[in-house]
Amino acid sequence: MDLKLVRRLPAALGSASYVVLVVLCAVVLTVGAVFFLWQRYQFVRLGYQVDRLRTEQSRLREAIEPLEVEVQYLSRLKRIDELARTQLHMHDPDPSQVIVLESDVPAAQSSR
Amino acid sequence: MSRLLSRLDRSVPQRFRGFRPRVGFVVTLLALGGLALAGRAVDLQVVQHDRLAALAQRQSQRTIRLDGRRGPIYDRMGDPLAMSVKADSIYAHPASIADPAVAAFRLARLLGLDADWVEQRLRSNQAFVWIKRHVTPSESAAVQALHLDGIAETQEYTRVYPERTFAAPLLGFTGVDTQGLEGLEYAYDSYLKGAEGYKVVNRDALGRTVLTGNDDFPTGGGSIRLTIQPAVQYIVEQELSRAVQVHDAAVGIAIVMRTNTGEILAMAHAPDFNPNDYLDYDKETYFNRAVTSGYEPGSTFKVFTISAALEEGVVKPDSLFFCENGEWQHYDSVIHDTEPHGWLGLGGVIRVSSNICAAKIGLLLPAAVFHSYLQKFGFGHRVGLFTAADGRRLAGEAEGYLPPVDRWTPVDHAAISFGHGILVSPLQLITGVNAIANGGKLVQPRLVLEVRDPAGHIVEQNRYPVARRVISARTAGIVRDLMKGVVSPEGTGKRAAVPGYVVAGKTGTTEIYDLKARGYSQTKHIASFVGFVPADHPALTILVVVERPKKGRFGGVVAAPVFSNIARRALPLLGVWPSEGVRHARMDVAQQAPDALP
Numbered sequence: 001m002d003l004k005l006v007r008r009l010p011a012a013l014g015s016a017s018y019v020v021l022v023v024l025c026a027v028v029l030t031v032g033a034v035f036f037l038w039q040r041y042q043f044v045r046l047g048y049q050v051d052r053l054r055t056e057q058s059r060l061r062e063a064i065e066p067l068e069v070e071v072q073y074l075s076r077l078k079r080i081d082e083l084a085r086t087q088l089h090m091h092d093p094d095p096s097q098v099i100v101l102e103s104d105v106p107a108a109q110s111s112r
Numbered sequence: 113m114s115r116l117l118s119r120l121d122r123s124v125p126q127r128f129r130g131f132r133p134r135v136g137f138v139v140t141l142l143a144l145g146g147l148a149l150a151g152r153a154v155d156l157q158v159v160q161h162d163r164l165a166a167l168a169q170r171q172s173q174r175t176i177r178l179d180g181r182r183g184p185i186y187d188r189m190g191d192p193l194a195m196s197v198k199a200d201s202i203y204a205h206p207a208s209i210a211d212p213a214v215a216a217f218r219l220a221r222l223l224g225l226d227a228d229w230v231e232q233r234l235r236s237n238q239a240f241v242w243i244k245r246h247v248t249p250s251e252s253a254a255v256q257a258l259h260l261d262g263i264a265e266t267q268e269y270t271r272v273y274p275e276r277t278f279a280a281p282l283l284g285f286t287g288v289d290t291q292g293l294e295g296l297e298y299a300y301d302s303y304l305k306g307a308e309g310y311k312v313v314n315r316d317a318l319g320r321t322v323l324t325g326n327d328d329f330p331t332g333g334g335s336i337r338l339t340i341q342p343a344v345q346y347i348v349e350q351e352l353s354r355a356v357q358v359h360d361a362a363v364g365i366a367i368v369m370r371t372n373t374g375e376i377l378a379m380a381h382a383p384d385f386n387p388n389d390y391l392d393y394d395k396e397t398y399f400n401r402a403v404t405s406g407y408e409p410g411s412t413f414k415v416f417t418i419s420a421a422l423e424e425g426v427v428k429p430d431s432l433f434f435c436e437n438g439e440w441q442h443y444d445s446v447i448h449d450t451e452p453h454g455w456l457g458l459g460g461v462i463r464v465s466s467n468i469c470a471a472k473i474g475l476l477l478p479a480a481v482f483h484s485y486l487q488k489f490g491f492g493h494r495v496g497l498f499t500a501a502d503g504r505r506l507a508g509e510a511e512g513y514l515p516p517v518d519r520w521t522p523v524d525h526a527a528i529s530f531g532h533g534i535l536v537s538p539l540q541l542i543t544g545v546n547a548i549a550n551g552g553k554l555v556q557p558r559l560v561l562e563v564r565d566p567a568g569h570i571v572e573q574n575r576y577p578v579a580r581r582v583i584s585a586r587t588a589g590i591v592r593d594l595m596k597g598v599v600s601p602e603g604t605g606k607r608a609a610v611p612g613y614v615v616a617g618k619t620g621t622t623e624i625y626d627l628k629a630r631g632y633s634q635t636k637h638i639a640s641f642v643g644f645v646p647a648d649h650p651a652l653t654i655l656v657v658v659e660r661p662k663k664g665r666f667g668g669v670v671a672a673p674v675f676s677n678i679a680r681r682a683l684p685l686l687g688v689w690p691s692e693g694v695r696h697a698r699m700d701v702a703q704q705a706p707d708a709l710p
Contacts, residue, residue, distance in 0.1 A: 048320060065197040066249075072192060072274035077346040095612065095693035098684075103699040 173312050180306025181269050182290045183333035185283060185297075187342045188377075188561065192274065194283055194297065194387075196290065196306075199270040200252035201245040206236045208262030215260050219243060222254045234262075245288055246270040269306075271297075277384045279345055281400045282559075285387035294398050296336070296559075299498045299508040303563050303571075306333040332566040339375040339561050339574070344368055347681045348378040352656070355674045356382040359639075359661035365402045366657070366674065367542050368682060371650040374546065374555035375574070376497075377682075379403075403497060406512045406535030407657070410622030411465040411604075411667070412642050413531030416544060417474045418462060419591050420485035423583045426476040429590050432457055433469040440468040445523050447471055447530075450621075463597040465604050465619060467530040474529025475522070482525070483517035488582045489544040490554060491536055497557050500572065510537045531620065541642060542655040548595075549616070549644035549653050552588035553579035592616050596647050599672075608641055608672035610679045612690020616650075617643020617675065619667035624660070636660050639670035645679045651688045654678055 073079075084090040156164060185194040202223065209215050216231035223230075223244045233241045245268065247255070252265055271286040284295020292301030309331030348366045356364040364382035369375065379402050385393035399405065421427040438452030449466050461469040474482060486492065492514030498506035513535040515524060527533040536544075539557060547554035563572040583591075595616035598605040604619040620640035623632035640657045644650040656671040656678070664670045683689070689696075 044316075051320070062198055065195075068192070069195065069197060069272050069274045073276075076275045076278060077342060078275075078278070078350075081346070081350075092681075095690060096695075098689075098694045100689050100694055100696045101699040102696055 172314055172316075180308045181332040182271060182286065182306050183304045183335040183564075183566065185300075185304070186335065186337040187279075187340045187345075188338060189342060190337065191342065193279060193338070193340075194271060194273050196269045197272050198267045199246040200249070200265045201268050202243040202247055202252070202255055202263065202265055204234055204241050204243055205239060205262045205264075206234050206241060207239065209234050210261060215263065218258055218260070219255065219263070222258070223247065223251055271387075273387045276386045276388060278342075278349070279340060279379070280384045280387050281381040281398065282340070282379045282402075283387060284398070284400070285390045295400050295508070296338075299506040300336055300560075300563075302506075303336060304333040306566070307331050334563055334565045334571065336563050337561045339370075339377065339558055340379070341377040341685070343685050344682045345378040345380060347685075348380040348678050349382070349384070351674050351677045351681075352380050353382040353384075355656075355658060355670065359658060359663045359670050361658045361662070361670070362660035363396075363401065364656075364658050364674075365538050366678065367402050367538055367655045368678065369542055369546055369557060369653045371546060371549045371644055371653045372555070374543070374557045375561075376557055376559045377652075379559070400508070402538045404508060404510050404537070406510050406537050407638055407659075408534065408622045408625070409531040409536050409541050410620040410638065410640065411467070411470075411531055412541060412545075412618045412620035412640055413534075413536075414462060414465065414470045414529070415548060415591055415595060415618050416486060416489050416491075417470055417477075417482075417529045418458060418594065419489075419548060419583050419587060420482055421473045421477055422458075422590055423485070423587045424477060424481060427458060427473055429458055433461060433466075433472055435461070435466045435469045438468075440471070442471065442526050443521075443523050445526075447526065459594050459597045462594045462618065463600070463603045465598075470530040471526035475526055479520045479525050480517050482528075483514070483520070485582070486514055486528075486534075488554070488580075489547060490540050491534065491544065495540055495543050495557055497539060497559055509539075512536045512540050531622065538655055538657055541640075542653055545618075545642045545644065545655070546653040547582045548588050548591050549650040550579065550588075551585040552581055552583040554582045555579045592647060595643065599643070604666070604668040605641055605643070605672045607668055608643060608675045610645060610676050610683075610690075612692050612694070613645050613679065613683065613688075614647040615643055615645045615676075615679070616647035617641055617672075619672060621666045621668075637665045639665060639667040641667050641671035641675045643675060645683065646688065646691075651683060651686055652679060 182196045184192045184196070187193050202219070204215075206212070212231050212234035216234050217227050219225065220227035220230045225244060230243060233243065243263070244251075255263065256265065269290055271290050273280070273283065273285070280295075282295055284297040284299075285293055286297050287293050290305070292298040292304065297304065348368055352364040352366045355361070364380075366378065366380045367376060368378040370377055379400070381397070381401060383397050385397040390398065418427070422429070432455050434455050435449060435453035437454060438449045440447045447468050449464075449468050451464070453460070453464055453466050453469075456464065456466060456469055460466075461473070477485075491512055494509045494511050496509075498509050500506060515528075515533065520528075524533050543554065543557050546557075558574050560572075561574045562570050565571050593616075595618055596614060597603055598618050599608050599615040600606065605615075605617050608615055608617050608619075618641070620638070620642070622638040622640070623634065624636040624638060625631070626633045626636070638657060638659050639661055640655070642653075642655040644653040654675050656674040658670045658674070661670045
């Protein structure tokens with residue numbers, strides 16, 4: 001603080017600026033403290049939220065597992081073969097009915 | 113400082129003057145308070161740090177037990193063949209149960225258990241007893257609805273095989289604690305099993321968990337991906353099962369191997385079992401006989417005798433042999449052929465499968481030389497199907513039995529020449545024949561494409577197979593041509609022919625040695641066929657073994673048709689089309705439309 005400047009100012013103006021300065025400092029400190037607490041609160045709140053979501057994720061993963069088993073069970077080749085033959089009346093083609101399509105695409109890209 | 117204070121004092125309005133002593137007093141008090149706080153902070157943060165930190169940790173942290181999930185087994189396409197899912201298990205605290213008889217009756221009725229057995233457990237002196245583990249969701253819900261004191265549920269991992277009997281003897285199964293008991297589950301148990309782990313989480317005053325660090329604690333087991341091609345496996349299982357039914361046989365085994373890489377695309381057994389309910393099946397169905405069992409290969413073995421003899425130059429492709437018209441006295445034993453034959457060339461010997469001439473060819477080789485060829489073809493020791501990347505041999509593979517050469521009698525020497533007096537596993541046999549198909553190079557068979565750790569990193573990968581030369585390409589070519597004759601209209605394996613493809617193969621019919629009768633059974637046989645297709649540029653090597661067929665007995669009748677059906681259906685799946693019958697059209701990739709369709 002420039003003391004020479006303060007001394008040159010009228011007394012009333014000097015006391016007012018002193019109060020303003022103190023208030024300003026208090027406001028800055030308060031805002032800083034509030035920001036810190038807000039940040040801390042957000043951290044904890046998000047922590048609870050993340051934990052809740054992780055629990056939900058875990059629950060959903062467990063719910064998916066039986067569905068994956070079911071998908072695998074329902075898509076097994078034996079079942080598809082039986083459905084194709086009995087319900088869709090499909091049958092193996094005669095070799096004369098087969099047309100092999102050849103392209104320049106490497107086999108490794110088109111099938112595993 | 114005093115100048116500063118006097119200046120400040122002068123700048124303070126008149127009405128506030130005289131406060132200085134009091135301000136000084138307050139400042140002093142605040143300074144003392146600050147010092148006290150700082151001292152207390154040092155006491156808490158430094159002096160009592162360890163004790164308080166431990167106390168805080170106990171109050172704010174919680175240890176969670178993480179079950180070790182067993183890793184999955186995938187097929188070649190990445191679909192799970194075995195996986196672990198959570199299931200409820202019912203347990204009891206016997207001391208908390210007011211009326212064990214009533215509780216036992218109600219639980220037994222819901223869970224399909226014996227009421228006396230349940231009551232016995234509920235009257236136990238133990239603090240904790242299992243009632244039923246890995247129950248279905250509906251069973252668990254029904255038990256919860258009973259609201260019985262002292263009965264509770266917990267969740268455990270259980271092993272599930274979603275495709276049921278598919279590749280079951282190959283996969284094996286796990287016990288109630290998901291430990292590997294049979295098959296790949298047993299052989300690769302050290303890779304698949306998960307470890308029980310613990311995770312520490314922070315909690316607040318209400319006991320709620322707050323943000324923790326790493327959530328992916330690696331307690332699960334690794335995973336393995338097999339070389340098994342599901343469509344080929346399905347075809348093989350279907351054809352094999354059909355043959356076992358048609359011929360009323362006891363057991364069927366089939367292996368399909370990719371000729372140039374040694375990758376096993378299918379390994380099937382009939383009858384099979386459902387590993388989800390393995391206790392409901394005969395234990396004989398559990399075993400992966402293709403790898404773990406040994407049998408006398410019979411006539412399929414003649415291709416190795418002839419290969420060794422050709423390679424050593426003791427016979428030539430145009431050599432002739434007298435087959436003694438079906439019966440030959442050799443020392444104290446008599447060797448028979450199925451049908452009498454006179455003079456035959458090498459092609460004739462293998463085409464009609466003469467035991468007598470095969471024995472004569474084998475006897476032209478010194479025993480030690482013949483023995484070393486058989487070893488080079490992979491007999492008498494494990495071929496290394498279950499070998500870890502670090503060279504460790506995993507459990508489950510049979511060595512077979514090749515008698516030490518110093519114990520060979522002339523009769524043994526002759527018998528081994530046509531596949532008797534030794535034991536080979538189906539895997540060893542197909543590996544040896546695959547060497548002939550590969551132009552004389554033996555490729556180590558592979559069943560596992562890759563092994564990954566719990567984090568998904570590859571720890572072991574199916575490297576390109578190391579091949580070692582057993583016989584020259586010229587000799588392999590001659591034997592291949594001889595084997596083509598077996599599938600000709602005059603050959604014993606004519607039913608293995610596949611329309612549109614040239615097949616090379618060999619039939620085998622072996623009488624099973626009866627330990628009680630101390631002799632070969634006249635009624636129990638093993639019928640087999642092993643071959644490769646297309647003969648000149650082999651894509652697949654296939655072995656079919658049918659044990660104890662009641663309808664039909666010869667390999668050419670029982671096993672050869674299975675080979676034919678498997679090859680006919682599997683080859684197009686691999687992009688190997690028949691040379692005739694199928695039309696080819698060029699597809700313009702840019703337009704995504706064929707340009708030569710009719």
